[in-house]
């Protein structure tokens with residue numbers, strides 16, 4: 296998925312700014328920086344951000360990455376050419392996901408690439424079954440979203456006046472199911 300999202304951005308990112316929203320351990324942020332981008336990478340989890348910083352420090356390369364702890368929905372970090380949100384919206388229901396994209400969009404000048412958990416009949420069944428078990432036994436729940444519904448909600452939120460949808464790609468390998476989309480400024 297990381298390769299897919301990065302392949303939707305220019306090969307040479309020199310002179311571009313990019314925000315990695317929900318960066319986890321920072322792998323994508325570092326790859327984008329290796330392609331020339333000036334990167335800000337943010338995550339809610341201080342533990343993951345510390346891991347990312349440590350991994351980055353050990354690389355000992357002259358790259359421009361700033362790792363920050365925080366909530367991407369609330370931070371005003373200025374303007375960026377690109378935003379990437381890989382698997383960071385998968386726990387949001389469609390309304391929250393769209394709201395998050397809307398908040399991010401205000402800061403993005405060119406393109407946003409992101410993923411969500413695709414709603415397939417099998418996943419919908421697994422999701423419904425999961426609700427029957429106590430929450431303490433499970434990882435944070437994933438919110439499957441149908442691509443068509445997401446498209447309608449983006450439209451209803453008025454986002455499509457300024458943005459157009461582009462490539463779309465689903466990866467379904469073993470337990471990993473994620474759907475990537477891109478939105479480009481008109």
Ligand SMILES: C[S@@+](CC[C@H](N)C(=O)[O-])C[C@H]1O[C@@H](n2cnc3c(N)ncnc32)[C@H](O)[C@@H]1O
Nearest residue numbers: 317318319338339340365366367368381382383
């Ligand atoms: C499944 S992990 C993916 C991490 C990374 N993007 C990757 O693909 O390896 C989702 C990450 O999104 C982060 N996240 C979710 N909502 C967030 C928010 N509102 N602000 C910042 N980070 C967020 C979580 O803390 C978590 O580290």
